[in-house]
Amino acid sequence: xxxxxxxxxxxxxxxxxxxxxxxxxxxxxxxxxxxxxxxxxxxxxxxxxxxxxxxxxxxxxxxxxxxxxxxxxxxxxxxxxxxxxxxxxxxxxxxxxxxxxxxxxxxxxxxxxxxxx
Amino acid sequence: xxxxxxxxxxxxxxxxxxxxxxxxxxxxxxxxxxxxxxxxxxxxxxxxxxxxxxxxxxxxxxxxxxxxxxxxxxxxxxxxxxxxxxxxxxxxxxxxxxxxxxxxxxxxxxxxxxx
Numbered sequence: 350x351x352x353x354x355x356x357x358x359x360x361x362x363x364x365x366x367x368x369x370x371x372x373x374x375x376x377x378x379x380x381x382x383x384x385x386x387x388x389x390x391x392x393x394x395x396x397x398x399x400x401x402x403x404x405x406x407x408x409x410x411x412x413x414x415x416x417x418x419x420x421x422x423x424x425x426x427x428x429x430x431x432x433x434x435x436x437x438x439x440x441x442x443x444x445x446x447x448x449x450x451x452x453x454x455x456x457x458x459x460x461x462x463x464x465x466x
Numbered sequence: 467x468x469x470x471x472x473x474x475x476x477x478x479x480x481x482x483x484x485x486x487x488x489x490x491x492x493x494x495x496x497x498x499x500x501x502x503x504x505x506x507x508x509x510x511x512x513x514x515x516x517x518x519x520x521x522x523x524x525x526x527x528x529x530x531x532x533x534x535x536x537x538x539x540x541x542x543x544x545x546x547x548x549x550x551x552x553x554x555x556x557x558x559x560x561x562x563x564x565x566x567x568x569x570x571x572x573x574x575x576x577x578x579x580x581x
Contacts (some may be wrong), residue, residue, distance in 0.1 A: 353509070391470065392555065392571035405568060440511055454500065455569065457509035
């Protein structure tokens, strides 16, 4: 069992629905990540938060909206999604080093399997 | 642009065999390279992390090597077991501007170890 939990584990939603994915890390880390994993494609980084500030937005459509209220929690708000957004959404955390130190290992949650009808 | 490639895409071997998984990357300017394991429908588990200044890392039956100049890493699994069956992912952290925490992943090698 990892120190990163995600809820729900499975989600089916229509294109007009609004839903949220939740991630919580119990490792005392200061950086959190959202990834999208689609079939036969590499894991795609979506967002990075470091010390609760968004440091990376990898050209993600605005129908995905992240929120990081504190260093332990990360949300991904979903609205008006498309069927091609169906994928496994993975959350990860790490202890990002000081400037010049990039030795962190990322710890992943089990993911949310999202199906958009 | 950094790209990560893993060959083969799938591999099936009999139990007990030693095997090598390959990972190549196009830009040698990296901070580190990490190997992960992913079981079906689950998240990733970190196996080994190699810093750019290191040549290899070992953990139990796993040994990962890094040749930064040629843009290659290998994951060696000794005496494979059915429990090793999973998808193995390679990821590099590009040496980008300070404050960017990004990993670039390969598509993975799906390993099946037959009993």
